[in-house]
Amino acid sequence: MNFPERFSNLPAYAFPRLRALLDHHAPGGDVVHMTIGEPKHAFPAWVTDLISENTGGFNSYPPNEGTPELRQAFCEWVARRYDVTLDPETNVLPLNGSREGLYNVAMALCPESKNGQRPVVLMPNPFYQVYMLAAISVGAEPVFVSATEASGHLPDYTSLPKEVLDRTVACYICSPANPQGAVADHAYWSDLIALAEQHDFQIFADECYSEIYRDAPPVGVLQVARDAGADPERVVAFHSLSKRSNLPGLRSGFVVAGPQSTARMRQLRMYTGAPLPLPLQAAAAAVWADGAHVDDNRAQYREKYDMADRILGNVPGYKGPEAGFFLWLPVEDGEAAALSLWQATGVRVLPGAYLSQNDASGVNPGKGYIRVALVAPKPDVERGLTAIRDHLYGTQ
Known part of the structure; x- marks a missing residue:
């Protein structure tokens, strides 16, 4: 064998x-x-009621692209949180937890080569292990960039040699960072977006901890990309209910991207995705809409x-x-x-x-x-x- x-x-x-x-x-x-x-605080008690009210949906195959109500809930949450306007038809896609998307984004968007060479995917070190697996799965070289106290516990991708950056097709970045709890500020995101524009690679922004913070809400990559007038395809951002709402078992996440990237991820998901059952999509839409x-x-x-x-x-x-x-x-x-x-x-x-x-x-x-x-x-x-x-x- x-x-x-x-x-x-x-x-x-x-x-x-x-x-x-x-x-x-x-x-x-x-x-x-x-x-x-694994969050252990109580999730909203009414979630189970909503699932019960929608149990008839278990009799139907759920749509891979999510119900219109769920996609609208994603967009309305992004508008409230980041003051960024999205199209529910072309900018968002539901995920069965953000890990699904963090893996499959490489499958959908990373090219087989760049400038005639093996592509590179950058990631922080320490890192969420799925980043490495995603890079390896598409034949890319994972390049680990240390996120230490000296660098503010975020990776300094701008310090990499030009020959590495010219092979880079994507970088993963987690903010707030797991495990260090560091937050990328507006200047960090701006510098990273400028670097990605200069060397033509995408930013895969894992923001699943964005709603758990001490003082001010962390700035999001979508805000900074909008302010910078970046290519709409430059940034792909991931969010989840697992940490925000103490619902890791509901498996409701979503990804935001430009229309071309969203279409490619949607096409892949038609073949490989595990869509959220309809009763869970109904509950998720309500949870994304609630802030209390x-x-x-x-x-x-x-x-x-x-x-x-x-x-x-x-x-x-x-x-x-x-x-x-x-x-x-x-x-x-x-x-x-x-x-x-x-x-x-x-x-x-x-x-x-x-x-x-x-x-x-x-x-x-x-x-x-x-x-x-x-x-x-x-x-x-x-x-x-x-x-x-x-x-x-x-x-x-």
């Missing part, structure tokens, strides 16, 4: 790797899960930000996130810290190296960090953060 070689050298996925590290050791206390970014529950969700995360600042504020190198729901905490060695913490306290965190690749010099930019998710109930978060402080830092 012959199997493809393109996936043969993939690193172990983060969570099986974590289980291999921790699970043959007994926890040192009651378990507190602070690894996976999002305000409440954000307030709960702000309480957790304040809790983290209070408990960890004296830890050397601690910096509270601007947005998102992860802490990116400096340690000597993330893997050793995660194992020691588990054995001593039962608190479960993720080594930063599991989200990163070695750079050109052989250094993994995530090695000296742990990622801590603030998704558990507040008493568990407080206990977990206190254990992290006391065990790893010994700082009161």
Whole structure:
């Protein structure tokens, strides 16, 4: 039996790797899960009522391109949030969770070569693992650009050599960033758009954490692209209800793009997509239209930000996130810290190296960090953060 070689050298996925590290050791206390970014706040109670009211839709195949009502809800949300006007027929496409789109966008839009050479797809390092898989799947070279404290925890794509940028067909960028919580400001987006225009590549903007923030709402790439008068096909933006509305199981995301890009993604999705069932599309349209529950969700995360600042504020190198729901905490060695913490306290965190690749010099930019998710109930978060402080830092 012959199997493809393109996936043969993939690193172990983060969570099986974590289980291999921790699970043959007994926890040192009651378990507190602070690894996976799975929101645990309550979602709106009326969501289940809407699904029940629309159960007749389970008797029909759902449209791949989404119902008109759902696409309109996407556009109205973008108009409220970013003051950007979209056409529901040509600018938006529903996704079965944003990960589907973050993978398939490369399939639909990345060319087989550029300037007669193998194409490059840029991505931050650390990164969401689907970015790498998408690049590999289309035969592109994934180029990992370290997002460290020195670069504001965002990748500096402008620093890359011209020969790399001239082969680049797309770059992934996550803002607010997972795992660091850094936010791309207007100047960052402007510089990136100008770079993409200069070297003719697309920006795949993963903005699924855009509604969880400490102070001001993060600026969106769509706003900046509009202000810059960029090519409408230059930017592809992804959004999701998973974090915004605590509905990861509903699998409602969407992508915004120029008409040509949207048409290509829609064509691919006709063959490969897994459309959201009609009762779930009806519920999703209502959830995208409602902002009250999002305000409440954000307030709960702000309480957790304040809790983290209070408990960890004296830890050397601690910096509270601007947005998102992860802490990116400096340690000597993330893997050793995660194992020691588990054995001593039962608190479960993720080594930063599991989200990163070695750079050109052989250094993994995530090695000296742990990622801590603030998704558990507040008493568990407080206990977990206190254990992290006391065990790893010994700082009161």
